[in-house]
Amino acid sequence: MKNNISNQFILDPDVTFLNHGSFGACPKSVFNDYQYWQKKLEYQPVLFSTEIVYEQLRQSRIALGDFVGCDEQDLIFFQNPTTAVSNIIFSLDLKPGDEILMSNHEYGALVRAWLKWGRRHQVKIVQQDVKLPVTTREHFIDNFWAGVTPHTKVIFLSQITSATALEFPVKSICELAKEKGILTIIDGAHVPGHLDLNINKLDCDFYTGACHKWLCAPKGTSFLYVKKEHQSWVRPLVYSWGKDGDDPESSEFLQDFQWQGTRDMAAFLTLPKAIKFYQEYIDGEKLNCKKMILKTGIELAQLFNTPSIYQSADWIHQMVSHPLPKNAPIDIKKRLWEEYRIEIPVFQWCDQPYIRVSCNIYNNTQQMEYLLNVLRSLI
Ligand SMILES: Cc1ncc(COP(=O)(O)O)c(C=O)c1O
Known part of the structure:
Protein backbone atom coordinates (compact mmCIF):
# COMPACT_ATOMS: atom_id res chain seq x y z
CA MET A 1 0.00 0.00 0.00
CA LYS A 2 1.23 3.51 -0.72
CA ASN A 3 2.25 5.32 2.46
CA ASN A 4 -0.39 7.49 4.08
CA ILE A 5 -2.92 6.91 1.36
CA SER A 6 -5.65 6.93 4.01
CA ASN A 7 -4.86 10.65 4.57
CA GLN A 8 -6.19 11.29 1.11
CA PHE A 9 -9.69 10.18 2.17
CA ILE A 10 -12.18 12.17 4.23
CA LEU A 11 -12.98 9.17 6.47
CA ASP A 12 -12.89 9.60 10.25
CA PRO A 13 -9.39 8.36 11.27
CA ASP A 14 -10.74 7.08 14.61
CA VAL A 15 -12.97 4.54 12.89
CA THR A 16 -11.89 1.16 11.53
CA PHE A 17 -13.84 1.46 8.32
CA LEU A 18 -14.38 -1.99 6.78
CA ASN A 19 -17.56 -1.12 4.93
CA HIS A 20 -16.54 0.44 1.65
CA GLY A 21 -19.18 -1.70 -0.06
CA SER A 22 -22.24 0.09 1.30
CA PHE A 23 -21.64 3.67 0.20
CA GLY A 24 -17.97 3.90 -0.78
CA ALA A 25 -15.64 6.62 0.54
CA CYS A 26 -14.54 9.76 -1.26
CA PRO A 27 -10.96 11.10 -1.51
CA LYS A 28 -10.45 14.73 -0.50
CA SER A 29 -9.30 15.78 -3.98
CA VAL A 30 -12.43 14.36 -5.63
CA PHE A 31 -14.65 15.92 -2.97
CA ASN A 32 -12.96 19.29 -3.59
CA GLN A 279 -6.10 5.12 -12.14
CA GLU A 280 -3.36 6.85 -10.19
CA TYR A 281 -3.84 5.29 -6.76
CA ILE A 282 -6.34 2.44 -6.65
CA ASP A 283 -5.94 0.36 -9.79
CA GLY A 284 -2.44 -0.87 -8.97
CA GLU A 285 -3.38 -1.85 -5.40
CA LYS A 286 -6.48 -3.90 -6.09
CA LEU A 287 -4.68 -7.22 -6.09
CA ASN A 288 -3.25 -6.47 -2.63
CA CYS A 289 -6.76 -5.65 -1.42
CA LYS A 290 -8.05 -8.93 -2.84
CA LYS A 291 -5.23 -10.85 -1.12
CA MET A 292 -6.14 -9.24 2.22
CA ILE A 293 -9.78 -10.15 1.67
CA LEU A 294 -8.99 -13.77 0.79
CA LYS A 295 -6.81 -14.10 3.89
CA THR A 296 -9.48 -12.53 6.08
CA GLY A 297 -12.06 -14.94 4.61
CA ILE A 298 -9.89 -17.93 5.55
CA GLU A 299 -9.33 -16.56 9.04
CA LEU A 300 -13.04 -15.96 9.58
CA ALA A 301 -13.72 -19.57 8.57
CA GLN A 302 -11.15 -20.79 11.09
CA LEU A 303 -12.39 -18.48 13.82
CA PHE A 304 -16.08 -19.33 13.49
CA ASN A 305 -15.74 -22.85 12.16
CA THR A 306 -18.34 -22.00 9.52
CA PRO A 307 -17.88 -22.82 5.81
CA SER A 308 -16.94 -20.31 3.11
CA ILE A 309 -19.70 -19.51 0.64
CA TYR A 310 -17.40 -19.93 -2.41
CA GLN A 311 -15.15 -22.75 -3.54
CA SER A 312 -12.51 -20.81 -5.43
CA ALA A 313 -10.91 -17.38 -5.15
CA ASP A 314 -12.27 -16.13 -8.48
CA TRP A 315 -15.78 -15.65 -7.02
CA ILE A 316 -14.74 -12.74 -4.82
CA HIS A 317 -12.67 -9.57 -5.10
CA GLN A 318 -12.50 -6.72 -2.56
CA MET A 319 -15.37 -7.91 -0.37
CA VAL A 320 -16.08 -11.15 1.40
CA SER A 321 -19.24 -12.28 3.18
CA HIS A 322 -18.86 -14.98 5.74
CA PRO A 323 -21.52 -16.82 7.77
CA LEU A 324 -21.43 -16.18 11.51
CA PRO A 325 -22.21 -19.03 13.89
CA LYS A 326 -25.98 -19.30 14.48
CA ASN A 327 -25.42 -18.47 18.15
CA ALA A 328 -23.59 -15.21 17.42
CA PRO A 329 -24.88 -12.47 19.75
CA ILE A 330 -27.60 -10.47 18.00
CA ASP A 331 -26.13 -7.17 19.17
CA ILE A 332 -22.74 -7.88 17.63
CA LYS A 333 -22.93 -5.11 15.03
CA LYS A 334 -23.88 -2.60 17.70
CA ARG A 335 -21.02 -3.74 19.94
CA LEU A 336 -18.47 -3.64 17.13
CA TRP A 337 -19.45 -0.06 16.54
CA GLU A 338 -20.11 1.24 20.05
CA GLU A 339 -17.26 -0.49 21.88
CA TYR A 340 -14.63 -0.81 19.15
CA ARG A 341 -15.53 1.79 16.51
CA ILE A 342 -15.51 -0.84 13.76
CA GLU A 343 -17.90 0.01 10.93
CA ILE A 344 -18.89 -3.24 9.26
CA PRO A 345 -22.18 -4.77 8.07
CA VAL A 346 -23.60 -7.70 10.05
CA PHE A 347 -26.95 -8.87 8.76
CA GLN A 348 -29.37 -11.74 8.30
CA TRP A 349 -29.54 -13.30 4.83
CA CYS A 350 -31.64 -16.41 4.10
CA ASP A 351 -32.05 -17.12 7.86
CA GLN A 352 -28.31 -17.01 8.45
CA PRO A 353 -26.26 -14.23 10.05
CA TYR A 354 -23.38 -12.90 7.94
CA ILE A 355 -20.56 -10.41 8.28
CA ARG A 356 -19.23 -8.64 5.16
CA VAL A 357 -15.69 -7.26 5.07
CA SER A 358 -14.63 -4.72 2.42
CA CYS A 359 -11.10 -3.67 1.58
CA ASN A 360 -9.95 -0.61 -0.32
CA ILE A 361 -6.58 1.15 -0.50
CA TYR A 362 -7.00 2.96 2.82
CA ASN A 363 -7.37 -0.36 4.69
CA ASN A 364 -4.45 -2.42 6.02
CA THR A 365 -3.65 -5.78 7.59
CA GLN A 366 -3.63 -4.30 11.12
CA GLN A 367 -7.29 -3.37 10.70
CA MET A 368 -8.16 -6.90 9.55
CA GLU A 369 -6.29 -8.33 12.56
CA TYR A 370 -8.05 -5.92 14.89
CA LEU A 371 -11.42 -7.07 13.54
CA LEU A 372 -10.51 -10.74 14.00
CA ASN A 373 -9.24 -10.19 17.54
CA VAL A 374 -12.35 -8.27 18.53
CA LEU A 375 -14.61 -10.93 16.99
CA ARG A 376 -12.66 -13.62 18.86
CA SER A 377 -13.41 -11.83 22.13
CA LEU A 378 -17.10 -11.30 21.31
CA ILE A 379 -18.16 -14.74 20.02
C1 LIG B 1 -26.10 -5.05 -5.84
C2 LIG B 1 -26.69 -3.70 -5.57
N1 LIG B 1 -27.60 -3.22 -6.41
C3 LIG B 1 -28.18 -2.03 -6.23
C4 LIG B 1 -27.84 -1.24 -5.16
C5 LIG B 1 -28.62 0.02 -5.04
O1 LIG B 1 -28.11 1.08 -4.46
P1 LIG B 1 -29.05 2.32 -4.12
O2 LIG B 1 -29.83 1.97 -2.91
O3 LIG B 1 -28.05 3.39 -3.86
O4 LIG B 1 -29.91 2.57 -5.30
C6 LIG B 1 -26.89 -1.69 -4.23
C7 LIG B 1 -26.50 -0.89 -3.06
O5 LIG B 1 -25.69 -1.22 -2.25
C8 LIG B 1 -26.31 -2.96 -4.45
O6 LIG B 1 -25.41 -3.48 -3.58
Whole structure:
Protein backbone atom coordinates (compact mmCIF):
# COMPACT_ATOMS: atom_id res chain seq x y z
CA MET A 1 0.00 0.00 0.00
CA LYS A 2 1.23 3.51 -0.72
CA ASN A 3 2.25 5.32 2.46
CA ASN A 4 -0.39 7.49 4.08
CA ILE A 5 -2.92 6.91 1.36
CA SER A 6 -5.65 6.93 4.01
CA ASN A 7 -4.86 10.65 4.57
CA GLN A 8 -6.19 11.29 1.11
CA PHE A 9 -9.69 10.18 2.17
CA ILE A 10 -12.18 12.17 4.23
CA LEU A 11 -12.98 9.17 6.47
CA ASP A 12 -12.89 9.60 10.25
CA PRO A 13 -9.39 8.36 11.27
CA ASP A 14 -10.74 7.08 14.61
CA VAL A 15 -12.97 4.54 12.89
CA THR A 16 -11.89 1.16 11.53
CA PHE A 17 -13.84 1.46 8.32
CA LEU A 18 -14.38 -1.99 6.78
CA ASN A 19 -17.56 -1.12 4.93
CA HIS A 20 -16.54 0.44 1.65
CA GLY A 21 -19.18 -1.70 -0.06
CA SER A 22 -22.24 0.09 1.30
CA PHE A 23 -21.64 3.67 0.20
CA GLY A 24 -17.97 3.90 -0.78
CA ALA A 25 -15.64 6.62 0.54
CA CYS A 26 -14.54 9.76 -1.26
CA PRO A 27 -10.96 11.10 -1.51
CA LYS A 28 -10.45 14.73 -0.50
CA SER A 29 -9.30 15.78 -3.98
CA VAL A 30 -12.43 14.36 -5.63
CA PHE A 31 -14.65 15.92 -2.97
CA ASN A 32 -12.96 19.29 -3.59
CA ASP A 33 -13.85 18.92 -7.25
CA TYR A 34 -17.47 18.23 -6.22
CA GLN A 35 -17.55 21.46 -4.24
CA TYR A 36 -15.88 23.32 -7.09
CA TRP A 37 -18.82 22.43 -9.37
CA GLN A 38 -21.37 23.28 -6.71
CA LYS A 39 -19.79 26.72 -6.25
CA LYS A 40 -19.60 27.25 -9.99
CA LEU A 41 -23.34 26.61 -10.17
CA GLU A 42 -24.11 29.08 -7.39
CA TYR A 43 -21.80 31.69 -8.92
CA GLN A 44 -23.75 31.80 -12.19
CA PRO A 45 -26.88 29.72 -11.72
CA VAL A 46 -28.41 30.45 -15.11
CA LEU A 47 -25.35 30.19 -17.30
CA PHE A 48 -24.36 27.03 -15.46
CA SER A 49 -27.75 25.34 -15.74
CA THR A 50 -28.42 26.22 -19.35
CA GLU A 51 -24.96 25.82 -20.91
CA ILE A 52 -22.02 24.81 -18.73
CA VAL A 53 -23.67 21.78 -17.20
CA TYR A 54 -24.37 20.19 -20.59
CA GLU A 55 -20.77 20.53 -21.78
CA GLN A 56 -19.53 19.12 -18.45
CA LEU A 57 -22.03 16.27 -18.49
CA ARG A 58 -20.67 15.41 -21.91
CA GLN A 59 -17.10 15.41 -20.58
CA SER A 60 -18.19 13.12 -17.75
CA ARG A 61 -19.98 10.77 -20.14
CA ILE A 62 -16.88 10.63 -22.37
CA ALA A 63 -14.62 9.80 -19.40
CA LEU A 64 -17.08 7.21 -18.10
CA GLY A 65 -17.71 5.69 -21.54
CA ASP A 66 -13.96 5.15 -21.94
CA PHE A 67 -13.77 3.65 -18.48
CA VAL A 68 -16.72 1.24 -18.74
CA GLY A 69 -16.32 0.42 -22.43
CA CYS A 70 -19.29 1.91 -24.24
CA ASP A 71 -20.35 4.87 -26.37
CA GLU A 72 -20.87 7.96 -24.19
CA GLN A 73 -24.14 8.59 -26.04
CA ASP A 74 -25.56 5.42 -24.44
CA LEU A 75 -25.04 6.62 -20.86
CA ILE A 76 -27.26 8.64 -18.59
CA PHE A 77 -26.56 9.69 -15.04
CA PHE A 78 -28.72 8.87 -12.05
CA GLN A 79 -28.16 9.34 -8.36
CA ASN A 80 -28.38 5.64 -7.66
CA PRO A 81 -28.92 2.23 -9.27
CA THR A 82 -32.41 1.86 -7.80
CA THR A 83 -33.63 4.90 -9.73
CA ALA A 84 -31.72 3.85 -12.85
CA VAL A 85 -33.27 0.36 -12.92
CA SER A 86 -36.73 1.69 -11.99
CA ASN A 87 -36.71 3.69 -15.22
CA ILE A 88 -36.33 0.42 -17.12
CA ILE A 89 -38.83 -1.53 -15.03
CA PHE A 90 -41.54 1.07 -15.58
CA SER A 91 -40.77 1.27 -19.32
CA LEU A 92 -41.34 -2.46 -19.89
CA ASP A 93 -44.43 -3.41 -21.81
CA LEU A 94 -45.10 -6.98 -20.71
CA LYS A 95 -48.25 -9.14 -20.64
CA PRO A 96 -49.82 -10.95 -17.70
CA GLY A 97 -48.05 -14.31 -17.34
CA ASP A 98 -44.70 -13.05 -18.63
CA GLU A 99 -41.75 -13.74 -16.34
CA ILE A 100 -38.70 -11.89 -15.02
CA LEU A 101 -35.86 -14.17 -13.95
CA MET A 102 -33.38 -13.13 -11.27
CA SER A 103 -31.30 -14.89 -8.63
CA ASN A 104 -32.22 -15.03 -4.96
CA HIS A 105 -29.08 -12.93 -4.26
CA GLU A 106 -30.40 -9.70 -5.78
CA TYR A 107 -30.42 -6.39 -3.94
CA GLY A 108 -33.47 -6.18 -1.66
CA ALA A 109 -34.65 -2.71 -2.69
CA LEU A 110 -34.69 -3.68 -6.35
CA VAL A 111 -36.38 -7.02 -5.67
CA ARG A 112 -39.08 -5.00 -3.94
CA ALA A 113 -39.38 -2.67 -6.93
CA TRP A 114 -39.78 -5.65 -9.27
CA LEU A 115 -42.32 -7.37 -6.98
CA LYS A 116 -44.46 -4.22 -6.62
CA TRP A 117 -44.46 -3.64 -10.37
CA GLY A 118 -44.92 -7.35 -11.15
CA ARG A 119 -48.00 -7.59 -8.93
CA ARG A 120 -49.62 -4.64 -10.65
CA HIS A 121 -48.92 -6.03 -14.15
CA GLN A 122 -49.41 -9.72 -13.27
CA VAL A 123 -45.86 -10.44 -14.33
CA LYS A 124 -44.22 -13.28 -12.41
CA ILE A 125 -40.94 -12.53 -10.63
CA VAL A 126 -38.89 -15.74 -10.45
CA GLN A 127 -36.03 -15.75 -7.91
CA GLN A 128 -33.84 -18.69 -8.87
CA ASP A 129 -32.18 -20.27 -5.85
CA VAL A 130 -28.39 -20.04 -6.13
CA LYS A 131 -27.21 -22.41 -3.43
CA LEU A 132 -24.11 -21.81 -1.33
CA PRO A 133 -21.29 -22.53 -1.54
CA VAL A 134 -21.01 -21.56 -5.19
CA THR A 135 -18.79 -24.10 -6.93
CA THR A 136 -18.02 -23.75 -10.64
CA ARG A 137 -19.22 -21.13 -13.09
CA GLU A 138 -20.65 -23.92 -15.27
CA HIS A 139 -22.71 -25.17 -12.37
CA PHE A 140 -23.95 -21.66 -11.65
CA ILE A 141 -24.97 -21.14 -15.28
CA ASP A 142 -26.82 -24.49 -15.51
CA ASN A 143 -28.58 -23.90 -12.22
CA PHE A 144 -29.59 -20.32 -13.06
CA TRP A 145 -30.62 -21.16 -16.59
CA ALA A 146 -32.97 -23.86 -15.28
CA GLY A 147 -35.18 -20.92 -14.23
CA VAL A 148 -35.77 -19.89 -17.86
CA THR A 149 -39.18 -20.83 -19.28
CA PRO A 150 -40.94 -19.93 -22.56
CA HIS A 151 -42.44 -16.99 -20.61
CA THR A 152 -39.11 -15.46 -19.53
CA LYS A 153 -38.83 -12.01 -21.07
CA VAL A 154 -36.19 -10.33 -18.90
CA ILE A 155 -33.19 -11.46 -16.86
CA PHE A 156 -32.14 -9.19 -14.01
CA LEU A 157 -28.83 -10.21 -12.46
CA SER A 158 -26.12 -8.69 -10.27
CA GLN A 159 -22.55 -8.85 -11.51
CA ILE A 160 -21.36 -8.58 -7.89
CA THR A 161 -24.01 -9.39 -5.32
CA SER A 162 -24.65 -7.21 -2.32
CA ALA A 163 -25.20 -9.55 0.63
CA THR A 164 -23.01 -12.41 -0.57
CA ALA A 165 -20.34 -10.31 -2.38
CA LEU A 166 -19.97 -12.90 -5.18
CA GLU A 167 -19.14 -12.20 -8.81
CA PHE A 168 -21.72 -13.91 -11.00
CA PRO A 169 -20.75 -14.95 -14.57
CA VAL A 170 -23.05 -12.42 -16.24
CA LYS A 171 -21.29 -12.52 -19.63
CA SER A 172 -22.26 -16.15 -20.23
CA ILE A 173 -25.82 -15.45 -19.11
CA CYS A 174 -26.05 -12.45 -21.48
CA GLU A 175 -24.83 -14.63 -24.39
CA LEU A 176 -27.44 -17.32 -23.68
CA ALA A 177 -30.17 -14.72 -23.20
CA LYS A 178 -29.35 -13.04 -26.50
CA GLU A 179 -29.78 -16.35 -28.35
CA LYS A 180 -33.26 -16.68 -26.81
CA GLY A 181 -34.28 -13.04 -27.32
CA ILE A 182 -34.47 -12.41 -23.56
CA LEU A 183 -33.60 -8.87 -22.41
CA THR A 184 -30.74 -8.56 -19.91
CA ILE A 185 -30.52 -5.93 -17.18
CA ILE A 186 -27.24 -6.20 -15.29
CA ASP A 187 -26.96 -4.69 -11.83
CA GLY A 188 -23.33 -3.62 -11.60
CA ALA A 189 -23.75 -1.37 -8.55
CA HIS A 190 -20.48 -2.76 -7.11
CA VAL A 191 -18.56 -3.07 -10.35
CA PRO A 192 -17.06 0.26 -11.59
CA GLY A 193 -13.66 0.53 -9.89
CA HIS A 194 -13.95 -3.03 -8.56
CA LEU A 195 -13.78 -5.19 -11.71
CA ASP A 196 -12.54 -4.29 -15.18
CA LEU A 197 -15.68 -3.50 -17.09
CA ASN A 198 -16.38 -3.45 -20.82
CA ILE A 199 -20.10 -3.08 -21.38
CA ASN A 200 -19.84 -3.49 -25.17
CA LYS A 201 -18.10 -6.84 -24.74
CA LEU A 202 -20.60 -7.91 -22.11
CA ASP A 203 -23.31 -7.21 -24.70
CA CYS A 204 -26.15 -6.76 -22.22
CA ASP A 205 -29.22 -4.64 -23.00
CA PHE A 206 -29.05 -2.47 -19.88
CA TYR A 207 -26.38 -1.95 -17.24
CA THR A 208 -26.37 0.11 -14.10
CA GLY A 209 -23.33 0.97 -11.98
CA ALA A 210 -22.71 3.11 -8.90
CA CYS A 211 -19.57 5.27 -9.17
CA HIS A 212 -19.75 6.42 -5.55
CA LYS A 213 -18.90 2.92 -4.34
CA TRP A 214 -15.62 1.51 -5.70
CA LEU A 215 -14.79 4.40 -8.02
CA CYS A 216 -14.91 6.67 -4.95
CA ALA A 217 -16.92 9.50 -6.55
CA PRO A 218 -19.13 11.62 -4.24
CA LYS A 219 -22.46 10.09 -3.19
CA GLY A 220 -25.15 10.18 -5.85
CA THR A 221 -22.99 9.31 -8.88
CA SER A 222 -24.51 6.39 -10.79
CA PHE A 223 -25.32 5.60 -14.37
CA LEU A 224 -27.52 3.62 -16.67
CA TYR A 225 -26.34 2.20 -19.99
CA VAL A 226 -29.04 1.59 -22.58
CA LYS A 227 -28.18 -0.27 -25.79
CA LYS A 228 -28.98 1.88 -28.80
CA GLU A 229 -31.77 -0.36 -30.10
CA HIS A 230 -33.77 0.22 -26.88
CA GLN A 231 -33.34 3.96 -26.58
CA SER A 232 -36.53 4.73 -28.50
CA TRP A 233 -38.84 2.89 -26.09
CA VAL A 234 -37.22 3.55 -22.71
CA ARG A 235 -39.05 6.39 -20.98
CA PRO A 236 -37.91 8.53 -18.06
CA LEU A 237 -39.94 8.29 -14.85
CA VAL A 238 -39.80 12.10 -14.84
CA TYR A 239 -40.52 14.02 -18.03
CA SER A 240 -39.25 17.56 -18.17
CA TRP A 241 -38.25 19.93 -20.99
CA GLY A 242 -36.65 17.28 -23.19
CA LYS A 243 -36.12 18.52 -26.75
CA ASP A 244 -37.81 21.82 -25.92
CA GLY A 245 -35.14 22.59 -23.33
CA ASP A 246 -31.49 23.67 -23.44
CA ASP A 247 -29.77 20.31 -23.91
CA PRO A 248 -27.65 20.68 -27.07
CA GLU A 249 -27.41 16.90 -27.62
CA SER A 250 -29.24 15.73 -30.72
CA SER A 251 -30.48 12.45 -29.28
CA GLU A 252 -33.98 12.47 -27.86
CA PHE A 253 -32.83 9.78 -25.44
CA LEU A 254 -30.27 12.08 -23.80
CA GLN A 255 -32.54 15.11 -23.98
CA ASP A 256 -35.36 13.22 -22.28
CA PHE A 257 -33.22 11.90 -19.46
CA GLN A 258 -30.60 14.54 -18.64
CA TRP A 259 -32.77 17.41 -17.52
CA GLN A 260 -35.20 16.15 -14.88
CA GLY A 261 -36.06 19.54 -13.37
CA THR A 262 -33.66 21.64 -11.29
CA ARG A 263 -31.23 19.46 -9.33
CA ASP A 264 -27.64 19.33 -8.20
CA MET A 265 -25.64 17.46 -10.86
CA ALA A 266 -22.22 18.36 -9.38
CA ALA A 267 -21.48 14.77 -8.35
CA PHE A 268 -21.79 13.57 -11.97
CA LEU A 269 -19.27 16.20 -13.07
CA THR A 270 -16.52 14.84 -10.83
CA LEU A 271 -16.17 11.64 -12.85
CA PRO A 272 -13.09 12.68 -14.86
CA LYS A 273 -11.31 13.45 -11.55
CA ALA A 274 -12.61 10.32 -9.80
CA ILE A 275 -11.42 8.12 -12.69
CA LYS A 276 -8.01 9.82 -12.65
CA PHE A 277 -7.70 9.25 -8.89
CA TYR A 278 -8.67 5.61 -9.37
CA GLN A 279 -6.10 5.12 -12.14
CA GLU A 280 -3.36 6.85 -10.19
CA TYR A 281 -3.84 5.29 -6.76
CA ILE A 282 -6.34 2.44 -6.65
CA ASP A 283 -5.94 0.36 -9.79
CA GLY A 284 -2.44 -0.87 -8.97
CA GLU A 285 -3.38 -1.85 -5.40
CA LYS A 286 -6.48 -3.90 -6.09
CA LEU A 287 -4.68 -7.22 -6.09
CA ASN A 288 -3.25 -6.47 -2.63
CA CYS A 289 -6.76 -5.65 -1.42
CA LYS A 290 -8.05 -8.93 -2.84
CA LYS A 291 -5.23 -10.85 -1.12
CA MET A 292 -6.14 -9.24 2.22
CA ILE A 293 -9.78 -10.15 1.67
CA LEU A 294 -8.99 -13.77 0.79
CA LYS A 295 -6.81 -14.10 3.89
CA THR A 296 -9.48 -12.53 6.08
CA GLY A 297 -12.06 -14.94 4.61
CA ILE A 298 -9.89 -17.93 5.55
CA GLU A 299 -9.33 -16.56 9.04
CA LEU A 300 -13.04 -15.96 9.58
CA ALA A 301 -13.72 -19.57 8.57
CA GLN A 302 -11.15 -20.79 11.09
CA LEU A 303 -12.39 -18.48 13.82
CA PHE A 304 -16.08 -19.33 13.49
CA ASN A 305 -15.74 -22.85 12.16
CA THR A 306 -18.34 -22.00 9.52
CA PRO A 307 -17.88 -22.82 5.81
CA SER A 308 -16.94 -20.31 3.11
CA ILE A 309 -19.70 -19.51 0.64
CA TYR A 310 -17.40 -19.93 -2.41
CA GLN A 311 -15.15 -22.75 -3.54
CA SER A 312 -12.51 -20.81 -5.43
CA ALA A 313 -10.91 -17.38 -5.15
CA ASP A 314 -12.27 -16.13 -8.48
CA TRP A 315 -15.78 -15.65 -7.02
CA ILE A 316 -14.74 -12.74 -4.82
CA HIS A 317 -12.67 -9.57 -5.10
CA GLN A 318 -12.50 -6.72 -2.56
CA MET A 319 -15.37 -7.91 -0.37
CA VAL A 320 -16.08 -11.15 1.40
CA SER A 321 -19.24 -12.28 3.18
CA HIS A 322 -18.86 -14.98 5.74
CA PRO A 323 -21.52 -16.82 7.77
CA LEU A 324 -21.43 -16.18 11.51
CA PRO A 325 -22.21 -19.03 13.89
CA LYS A 326 -25.98 -19.30 14.48
CA ASN A 327 -25.42 -18.47 18.15
CA ALA A 328 -23.59 -15.21 17.42
CA PRO A 329 -24.88 -12.47 19.75
CA ILE A 330 -27.60 -10.47 18.00
CA ASP A 331 -26.13 -7.17 19.17
CA ILE A 332 -22.74 -7.88 17.63
CA LYS A 333 -22.93 -5.11 15.03
CA LYS A 334 -23.88 -2.60 17.70
CA ARG A 335 -21.02 -3.74 19.94
CA LEU A 336 -18.47 -3.64 17.13
CA TRP A 337 -19.45 -0.06 16.54
CA GLU A 338 -20.11 1.24 20.05
CA GLU A 339 -17.26 -0.49 21.88
CA TYR A 340 -14.63 -0.81 19.15
CA ARG A 341 -15.53 1.79 16.51
CA ILE A 342 -15.51 -0.84 13.76
CA GLU A 343 -17.90 0.01 10.93
CA ILE A 344 -18.89 -3.24 9.26
CA PRO A 345 -22.18 -4.77 8.07
CA VAL A 346 -23.60 -7.70 10.05
CA PHE A 347 -26.95 -8.87 8.76
CA GLN A 348 -29.37 -11.74 8.30
CA TRP A 349 -29.54 -13.30 4.83
CA CYS A 350 -31.64 -16.41 4.10
CA ASP A 351 -32.05 -17.12 7.86
CA GLN A 352 -28.31 -17.01 8.45
CA PRO A 353 -26.26 -14.23 10.05
CA TYR A 354 -23.38 -12.90 7.94
CA ILE A 355 -20.56 -10.41 8.28
CA ARG A 356 -19.23 -8.64 5.16
CA VAL A 357 -15.69 -7.26 5.07
CA SER A 358 -14.63 -4.72 2.42
CA CYS A 359 -11.10 -3.67 1.58
CA ASN A 360 -9.95 -0.61 -0.32
CA ILE A 361 -6.58 1.15 -0.50
CA TYR A 362 -7.00 2.96 2.82
CA ASN A 363 -7.37 -0.36 4.69
CA ASN A 364 -4.45 -2.42 6.02
CA THR A 365 -3.65 -5.78 7.59
CA GLN A 366 -3.63 -4.30 11.12
CA GLN A 367 -7.29 -3.37 10.70
CA MET A 368 -8.16 -6.90 9.55
CA GLU A 369 -6.29 -8.33 12.56
CA TYR A 370 -8.05 -5.92 14.89
CA LEU A 371 -11.42 -7.07 13.54
CA LEU A 372 -10.51 -10.74 14.00
CA ASN A 373 -9.24 -10.19 17.54
CA VAL A 374 -12.35 -8.27 18.53
CA LEU A 375 -14.61 -10.93 16.99
CA ARG A 376 -12.66 -13.62 18.86
CA SER A 377 -13.41 -11.83 22.13
CA LEU A 378 -17.10 -11.30 21.31
CA ILE A 379 -18.16 -14.74 20.02
C1 LIG B 1 -26.10 -5.05 -5.84
C2 LIG B 1 -26.69 -3.70 -5.57
N1 LIG B 1 -27.60 -3.22 -6.41
C3 LIG B 1 -28.18 -2.03 -6.23
C4 LIG B 1 -27.84 -1.24 -5.16
C5 LIG B 1 -28.62 0.02 -5.04
O1 LIG B 1 -28.11 1.08 -4.46
P1 LIG B 1 -29.05 2.32 -4.12
O2 LIG B 1 -29.83 1.97 -2.91
O3 LIG B 1 -28.05 3.39 -3.86
O4 LIG B 1 -29.91 2.57 -5.30
C6 LIG B 1 -26.89 -1.69 -4.23
C7 LIG B 1 -26.50 -0.89 -3.06
O5 LIG B 1 -25.69 -1.22 -2.25
C8 LIG B 1 -26.31 -2.96 -4.45
O6 LIG B 1 -25.41 -3.48 -3.58
